Amino acid sequence: MPHIPVLLKEVTEFLDPKPGGKFIDATFGAGGHSRAISEKIGPTGKILALDANSQAFENFKFKILNLQTIHGNFRNLKAIAEENGFEKVDGILFDLGLSSDMLDDPERGFSFQKNGPLDMRFDRSQKITAADLINSATERELLKIFKEYGEERFSKSIARAIVENRKEAKLKTTEELFNLIKKSVPGRFRHKAQDSARRIFQAIRIEVNGELQALGSALNQTLDLLKPGGRVVVISFHSLEDRIVKKFFQEAAKGCVCPPEFPQCVCGKLPLVKILTRKPITPTEREIEQNSRARPAKLRAIEKI
Secondary structure (H helix, E strand, O other): OOOOOOOHHHHHHHHOOOOOOEEEEOOOOOOHHHHHHHHHHOOOOEEEEEEOOOHHHHHOOOOOOOEEEEEOOHHHHHHHHHHOOOOOEEEEEEEOOOOHHHHOOHHHOOOOOOOOEOOOOOOOOOOOOHHHHHHHOOHHHHHHHHHHHHOOOOHHHHHHHHHHHOOOOOOOEHHHHHHHHHHHOOHHHHHHHHHHHHHHHHHHHHHHHOHHHHHHHHHHHHHHHEEEEEEEEEEEOOHHHHHHHHHHHHHHHOOOOOOOOOOOOOOOOOOOEEEOOOOOEOOOHHHHHHOHHHOOOEEEEEEEO
16 A cells, blocks of 8 residues: 555644745655655755654655655654754654555564564664564563553453463464464454454554654654744654643643742743644544545644744
């Protein structure tokens, strides 16, 4: 399935790129958003594009003259930006979804719908794979990962089944893991085993790549990189990501934190940003019809004061 950039019109509306603008695409992916930004900022503008997956840039088939690409994780956003002359920018974009190239490649191991090795690393130079994790973590550790990152109701039985299974043989493929999950789900819920598998695969992927820690760290670095009036736009794809984004935006937009009984403010805290999206922006039915993978997307945006 070819990759279609999610909420493309809304991204350009909220980032509001103008000729000569300077932007960071923290999650280049298939490059659709960077390409749209490039068209708006013209030849005098600049884009710094990051991706933890080095293949993202190899797969990109279009030429963008004002694009600078860096293989790196956005957890190091500020250092990478400053090293490349992007200290004060007009906007930063995070699209937290997986590209179709990665999802559809069985060798990457992100999906149970095609059999392949249990890998799930964004950055293949990283040592720990999904197979390493599930074949070495204790039952308690697996339970914690599945409950916290997958919010899976059958986490306990699935974690136990994995530990029992590896006494005989280690799990090596996505098909082996999916079949084990299916057997671990109680009989009357087995017709929904794919939902459990989706949540377990998500949980393992989040843990392998340290996704939520990286997101929290990256968001904390954005405000130092923005010019006044600069914007951050984030597209999240599940509740765990959206919660982190929403909390960060709310904290950054908060002014006085004095106790309510104080007659006047003594803390001197001022809002750092204004929130541009009172509620998250979601795809239209038409976009979902054209690209079913857009369905869970939520866009939030802020502007630095």
